[in-house]
Amino acid sequence: MQSSAVPELAHTHTRPIHWVATATAVAGVVALSGLLQPGAATAAQTPDPQTPRTKSAPAHIAPPDPADVEFPIDCGPGRAVVKKEAxxxxxxxxxxxxxxVVHCDASMGTPPDGMYVLSGTAGAGAPRVVATLVDPGDRTNVDDFAVRDGEITAALLGYSSSDLPSCCPDVRESLKWHWDNGVFVRSTPFGARSV
Known part of the structure; x- marks a missing residue:
């Protein structure tokens, strides 16, 4: 075996003091990095003029709760059930x-739906029905229901004849409602009715 030409150095052997010094240095770096955090981001995004503006309420205002509303639907001895909401x-x-979207609680069959718009704020008492978009007397069911960008869209399932049983709707109609001059205006996209 050939001996090294370089004499053995004392600092190449680890001793407990080396581990203590390394641990102290790492702890100091971690503590210092915790103190030197970047400030909060303050940049505001400028809206893109090409992006359509959406109508959305501020997050701090809660929407009306359907559980607090008496719906204008006659369920006899039964009760009204909220099927969907948005x-x-x-x-x-x-x-x-x-x-x-509300219908009467029924143990059998497919009860017709009503679709209602509710309005109200926390300080103005209980919410109330301000518009009936689909009347349960029309004998339809609401499907594919959504509220987006200030518009309400839904597909109504109905019947081509009063002789058909309520289990089997045979007409589907896509509809849209939007607010215009104090009322909800109903429109039907082209080709939105199918049998």
């Missing part, structure tokens, strides 16, 4: 409205 600012006033 919220959004439909009239552009900065406060959310709730759209609720």
């Amino acid at each position: 919220a959004g600012d439909l009239d552009g006033d900065g406060r959310p409205e709730t759209v609720a």
